[in-house]
Amino acid sequence: MFLEIKDLSVKIENKSILNGLNLNINKGEVHAIMGPNGCGKSTLANVLAGKEDYEILNGKINFKDNDLFDLNIEERAQEGMFLAFQYPVEIPGVNITPFLHSAINSKRKRMNEEEIDNLSFAKLLKSKASDLGINIDMLKRSVNTGFSGGEKKRYEILQMSILNPDLAILDETDSGLDIDALKIVTDGVNKLKTKDNSFLIITHYQKLLDYIKPDYVHVMVNGSIVKSGGSEIAAEIEKDGFQKFQ
Amino acid sequence: MNSETLDTLSTYSKNKYKYGFITDIDNEKPKKGLNENTIKFISLKKNEPEWMLDWRLKAFSKWKKMKEPKWANLSFPEIDYQDIYYYSAPKGFEKKPKDLSEVDPKLIETYNKLGIPLEEQKVLAGVAVDVVFDSVSVATTYKGELEKLGIIFCSIGEAIQKHPDLIKKYLGSVIPPGDHSFSALNSAVFTDGSFVYIPEGVKCPMELSTYFRINAENTGQFERTLIIADKGSYVSYLEGCTAPKRDDNQLHAANVELIALEDAEIKYSTVQNWYPGDEDGKGGIYNFVTKRGLCAGKNSKISWTQVETGSAITWKYPSCILKGDNSIGEFYSVAITNNFQQADTGTKMTHIGKNTKSKIISKGISLGKSQNTYRGEVSFLRKADKARNYTQCDSLLVGNQCGAHTVPYIDSKNNTAVIEHEASTSKINEDQLYYCRQRGLSHEEAVSLIVNGFCKQVLQELPMEFAVEAQKLVSISLEGSVG
Numbered sequence: 093m094f095l096e097i098k099d100l101s102v103k104i105e106n107k108s109i110l111n112g113l114n115l116n117i118n119k120g121e122v123h124a125i126m127g128p129n130g131c132g133k134s135t136l137a138n139v140l141a142g143k144e145d146y147e148i149l150n151g152k153i154n155f156k157d158n159d160l161f162d163l164n165i166e167e168r169a170q171e172g173m174f175l176a177f178q179y180p181v182e183i184p185g186v187n188i189t190p191f192l193h194s195a196i197n198s199k200r201k202r203m204n205e206e207e208i209d210n211l212s213f214a215k216l217l218k219s220k221a222s223d224l225g226i227n228i229d230m231l232k233r234s235v236n237t238g239f240s241g242g243e244k245k246r247y248e249i250l251q252m253s254i255l256n257p258d259l260a261i262l263d264e265t266d267s268g269l270d271i272d273a274l275k276i277v278t279d280g281v282n283k284l285k286t287k288d289n290s291f292l293i294i295t296h297y298q299k300l301l302d303y304i305k306p307d308y309v310h311v312m313v314n315g316s317i318v319k320s321g322g323s324e325i326a327a328e329i330e331k332d333g334f335q336k337f338q
Numbered sequence: 339m340n341s342e343t344l345d346t347l348s349t350y351s352k353n354k355y356k357y358g359f360i361t362d363i364d365n366e367k368p369k370k371g372l373n374e375n376t377i378k379f380i381s382l383k384k385n386e387p388e389w390m391l392d393w394r395l396k397a398f399s400k401w402k403k404m405k406e407p408k409w410a411n412l413s414f415p416e417i418d419y420q421d422i423y424y425y426s427a428p429k430g431f432e433k434k435p436k437d438l439s440e441v442d443p444k445l446i447e448t449y450n451k452l453g454i455p456l457e458e459q460k461v462l463a464g465v466a467v468d469v470v471f472d473s474v475s476v477a478t479t480y481k482g483e484l485e486k487l488g489i490i491f492c493s494i495g496e497a498i499q500k501h502p503d504l505i506k507k508y509l510g511s512v513i514p515p516g517d518h519s520f521s522a523l524n525s526a527v528f529t530d531g532s533f534v535y536i537p538e539g540v541k542c543p544m545e546l547s548t549y550f551r552i553n554a555e556n557t558g559q560f561e562r563t564l565i566i567a568d569k570g571s572y573v574s575y576l577e578g579c580t581a582p583k584r585d586d587n588q589l590h591a592a593n594v595e596l597i598a599l600e601d602a603e604i605k606y607s608t609v610q611n612w613y614p615g616d617e618d619g620k621g622g623i624y625n626f627v628t629k630r631g632l633c634a635g636k637n638s639k640i641s642w643t644q645v646e647t648g649s650a651i652t653w654k655y656p657s658c659i660l661k662g663d664n665s666i667g668e669f670y671s672v673a674i675t676n677n678f679q680q681a682d683t684g685t686k687m688t689h690i691g692k693n694t695k696s697k698i699i700s701k702g703i704s705l706g707k708s709q710n711t712y713r714g715e716v717s718f719l720r721k722a723d724k725a726r727n728y729t730q731c732d733s734l735l736v737g738n739q740c741g742a743h744t745v746p747y748i749d750s751k752n753n754t755a756v757i758e759h760e761a762s763t764s765k766i767n768e769d770q771l772y773y774c775r776q777r778g779l780s781h782e783e784a785v786s787l788i789v790n791g792f793c794k795q796v797l798q799e800l801p802m803e804f805a806v807e808a809q810k811l812v813s814i815s816l817e818g819s820v821g
Binding site: 141142143164165166169170174175177180181183184185186191192194195196198199202234251255 | 767769770772773774775776777778779780781783787788790791792793794795
């Protein structure tokens, strides 16, 4: 099993958010989690990435034969986990090129691969940027600083395509995007998809799933998954909302 | 702040100082303590003319009547001026060696260890270096090349011998010996430092650089630097400093004077990395420095850039006197304090001429139990019509036990003056750290990256050759591991 979440319960500041959640993802699969606001979708993403604000009450997570709780944030990232943030934070004065270059090399180091040199990296970055329709001038700016919502999301996808993760978690990547931006972002995801990597797509709206076809759709309510199935579930939600699952 | 951040921070404060080794070399010192004989000894050792000795003695008599300035936000025990050596030279330096074959190999090795090879072919291409070890100048590189352009770049001791007219005219013209007690002290006992003269219309083709090292124990270093840019000339100058690890505090009281005549520009950059003391606050350099530039002519420009990471105490306010109409003064500063370091640093911009402009960008980063103060004074005199100042002071706190303070003074006697002031204080942001780490960067790398980003506005003002070094130094000041 590639990612196995077993009976996961999590709380933050005495408020329980996840309640006995189970989820299995195999290599090459695309999973979508849908749910109303406040159901714990983003918490799940952050717990997987290792954010430290949460208290794990119960459960296990296995990722690529590792007990995930034995790894800290950067080790999980280096093992191939990538989180595309809902609200990417601005880091003034830090240029994207050295930032991503260090990121990719720390991953390669862990995998005992050779580090990539400046020149090859610059080439890689340029070619990936042009694939995603990102202007070269944007690569000269500081990470996320002064970017529009759409630009930030595209930057997340650019980083994802450079780091080439085994498991990519997209946390409400569609929020705040117009149709054109949404198309660019989802095209990027579709290009990246192979039989060896997996995606976990977290979304509130069904719209995103018109562009990325999931193998499985899960409905999350009150911190656990209440229904799983194929893309027909997304259509159900589109029609009737989350009401009937609650 | 969560527990992991605090853990990593505590490893930062076990800051190791890479340059803390001691060179075992015989040196020549007068008796400890400060009196007229000490000054006569120094003057004699330097083979100085009588007018110079008189100048020193006058400064000394002023010093005796003065008290240390006490307004800074610093606390330290009384300095015992009678418990310090005022001169220390490696043996055999009665005369400056003509070439490197005359220099003690131990000295050459010291500078190799510091990453500053003295052999010209190995010196950074395009940078001429004057090296000062304790009280004497050891070597000046690329001298011949510069002489062809009429540029004088030598030790101040040599300038007193060879260029007395320039010295008499300019030494003490920007920082009078009686200005305050540290300037009087320096004027009385200064030992070495650099002298630069750029003739009219000459753009100095390479970076000029001085490297200061305090080696001997209980020794004060009192360097004196004087840079004159004649009409329409340009020079960029860089100063670097280190000292060995010692348990006692050492005193460093330098004076630096800059004079820019009409249409001239001086860019002065400092990377200060004196020994800061250990994690319990023991040892380290007391750095009391007076740096002042005079924009004497119309359209002249003086720009100070400093990266201050060392010293137990930093007391330093590189200033500009904007006398010429349309002249420009700039101050870019990064000051990082860790453990028990204290820094009270900033600038003074005095607008005298019409349309004068000044710009102040100060970035303070405090870690551990350190205290970091920005102190600035911007004043506009009566005739400074349409003068402008822009000040931006940002402080970044890392951890819960440090402090950042901003003390801006503004004094305007001219109602056409325009002043803009922006200030911010922030804590290192957990969301930024999380974001960086999610991309695979370690906690330390992430902090270093964010702090370097915070300082970028200043670091980009440094000459190219040194910007990378400074960036590394910033990271090292934050990390536990060095080299």
